[in-house]
Amino acid sequence: MTRSTQDVGGQDRNLGRYSDPPLLVLTSLADGPKHGHAMIEDIVHMSGTRLGPGTLYGAIARLEREKLIEPLPAVERRQPYRLTAKGLLVLRAKLATLHGFTRAGLRKLEAR
Amino acid sequence: MNARLASQLVGLYPQKWRTRYGEEFQTFLETYPSHVQTILNVIGGALYERVLSLGRLTMDRRQSSLALMLYAYLSAVAGSINFYWSVADTPLGAAMHSHPWLFTSWNLVRGGSLLAAVAVAMVGSPVSVTILRTALSNRRWDVLYRLAVPPFAALVILAWMAAAASANTGHWVPTPWDVTGDWTAPQNWPPLANRWTLSSVTFVLMIAGLVVSAISVRQAIRRSDLSRHRRLWFTVPSTLLAGSVAVMTFGVLTWGWLVQRYAASEFHLRNGGLFTSTNVSSWALSSLVFLVATVVAIQGSRTALASEPS
Numbered sequence: 001m002t003r004s005t006q007d008v009g010g011q012d013r014n015l016g017r018y019s020d021p022p023l024l025v026l027t028s029l030a031d032g033p034k035h036g037h038a039m040i041e042d043i044v045h046m047s048g049t050r051l052g053p054g055t056l057y058g059a060i061a062r063l064e065r066e067k068l069i070e071p072l073p074a075v076e077r078r079q080p081y082r083l084t085a086k087g088l089l090v091l092r093a094k095l096a097t098l099h100g101f102t103r104a105g106l107r108k109l110e111a112r
Numbered sequence: 113m114n115a116r117l118a119s120q121l122v123g124l125y126p127q128k129w130r131t132r133y134g135e136e137f138q139t140f141l142e143t144y145p146s147h148v149q150t151i152l153n154v155i156g157g158a159l160y161e162r163v164l165s166l167g168r169l170t171m172d173r174r175q176s177s178l179a180l181m182l183y184a185y186l187s188a189v190a191g192s193i194n195f196y197w198s199v200a201d202t203p204l205g206a207a208m209h210s211h212p213w214l215f216t217s218w219n220l221v222r223g224g225s226l227l228a229a230v231a232v233a234m235v236g237s238p239v240s241v242t243i244l245r246t247a248l249s250n251r252r253w254d255v256l257y258r259l260a261v262p263p264f265a266a267l268v269i270l271a272w273m274a275a276a277a278s279a280n281t282g283h284w285v286p287t288p289w290d291v292t293g294d295w296t297a298p299q300n301w302p303p304l305a306n307r308w309t310l311s312s313v314t315f316v317l318m319i320a321g322l323v324v325s326a327i328s329v330r331q332a333i334r335r336s337d338l339s340r341h342r343r344l345w346f347t348v349p350s351t352l353l354a355g356s357v358a359v360m361t362f363g364v365l366t367w368g369w370l371v372q373r374y375a376a377s378e379f380h381l382r383n384g385g386l387f388t389s390t391n392v393s394s395w396a397l398s399s400l401v402f403l404v405a406t407v408v409a410i411q412g413s414r415t416a417l418a419s420e421p422s
Contacts (some may be wrong), residue, residue: 036140053144054157057137061129061161079136 021051021059024034026068026091032083033072036060063087113146121151122160126165127254153334174338176240177346179330180412181353184405185232188324188357191320191401192225194386195364196392197289202384207375214370220363228357235349243336254337261328264354265321272317276310286310289394293382311387346416354409361402368395 026035028042036056044050053058060081063069068087072080083091118141122134144150171179199205200217208215238261247255276286283300284290290312292304301307371379378391385394 005118028277037143051155052138052150052157054140054154054160055138058157063131074136077139079140 015103021055022068023091023094024049024051024064025056025063026087027095029069029083029087030091031109033080035075035078038076039081041046113141113144115142117146117151119140120361121154121158121338124155127160128165128410129161137262159320159322171334172339173415174346175333177338177412177416177419178235178333180339180408180415181232181235181350182329182333182354183326184357184409184412185228186254186326186399187408188225188228188360189319190322191398191405192221192360194394194401195221195398196291197287198384198386198391200384202391203381204375204384204391207371207378211370211374214374217363217367217370221360221367221390224356224358224360225403226362228353228360231349231353231356233338234352235345238341239333239338242271242338242341245333246336247254247332253337258286258328258332258335262321262325265325269314269317269321273314276314280306286314288315288387289384291387293385293388295383315387329365342422343408343416343419346419349414350409350413354406357402357405358408361399361406364395364399365372368399370394371395 015099023044024047025039028039034042036053040051040056060069064071064081067084068090069081070084072082076081113139118138120140122138125134125137141154148267159402182404188369199208207215208218243255243259246252273285273287276282280286280302281300283298284302284307286307291307291311297304297307372392379395380390380392382390385391387396389397
């Protein structure tokens with residue numbers, strides 16, 4: 001999914017930008033529950049991508065539908081979310097796949 | 113972003129999505145600046161959710177069967193209206209009185225339409241009562257609004273035709289079958305350009321009325337629980353409807369074949385066809401619509417037969 005994200009870096013940063021909103025949200029929640037704004041800032045810090053509000057909530061809705069995240073009680077009108085056990089498993093599997101893929105890709109580049 | 117703009121943007125999302133996320137998403141949006149990019153992002157998100165929600169609008173077999181019966185019946189009604197008006201008050205109508213087989217094929221269409229109405233009443237009456245009762249007890253105004261669309265559409269079309277006819281001193285009713293052709297219009301009819309315009313409006317209203325009615329009733333069906341109705345209430349009417357629409361189709365096709373034999377010259381005149389088309393073109397259009405209605409009705413019957421017993 002590559003829609004509706006806003007690059008916060010320069011052109012070089014844009015080249016390496018990673019944009020898969022559901023995976024970015026899952027990864028952002030890997031170290032604990034977060035509300036929308038905290039997720040956005042964390043994702044900017046991790047990937048250089050600033051998700052728009054529509055994109056963020058699109059990803060949240062999809063992940064909740066797939067039971068990968070769940071809402072916690074609201075705190076000061078802010079709605080935090082956390083990973084479910086299934087979400088944790090899926091995130092591990094996705095990151096492991098990406099990790100293997102990244103290593104294989106970098107090896108190919110180094111072999112040039 | 114101010115609360116009003118945030119609320120308007122949230123309003124773009126599907127209702128089900130709003131029920132779950134509307135409040136928190138609005139609170140979240142209110143903390144955002146009103147940048148064009150943000151607004152576009154939210155609009156894009158709303159469109160995306162709307163497209164996704166279309167894919168999730170699944171119906172069970174009874175609901176699907178009912179929706180297919182509705183489409184088949186409305187198609188048959190459209191085909192019948194075109195067929196009837198292409199023949200009524202034309203030399204073809206007179207030819208039927210001198211050729212019994214021609215009259216028999218016409219009566220097949222009439223008989224089929226009566227049976228189709230019975231089939232629709234058989235399934236429609238109990239289901240309508242269930243849908244209405246459930247909607248009223250659960251205060252589902254969205255369902256009631258949708259059920260009100262077909263009678264409202266019919267009223268609008270009739271009111272338009274009556275208003276246009278009275279504006280023309282009642283001598284001419286704006287239908288797409290009485291515009292012009294191989295005949296001389298009576299003196300007291302409005303000018304040709306007016307007849308074209310007014311008839312086109314009637315035609316557009318009729319097509320829009322049929323399409324909007326079909327969509328609205330389908331949505332009402334989808335929002336209603338029909339699982340308590342016995343399977344028999346769907347299998348018998350849907351089979352009867354498929355049979356009756358097939359009989360009507362056979363009648364229309366046979367009628368065209370016989371007219372070609374007995375009154376070919378009148379059949380190829382522009383005398384009662386849709387807008388200025390020949391009677392044979394108008395008949396061909398009706399035949400096509402009836403064939404489609406038959407296929408859809410058969411599919412509706414098959415879907416009802418494949419539904420699980422209650």
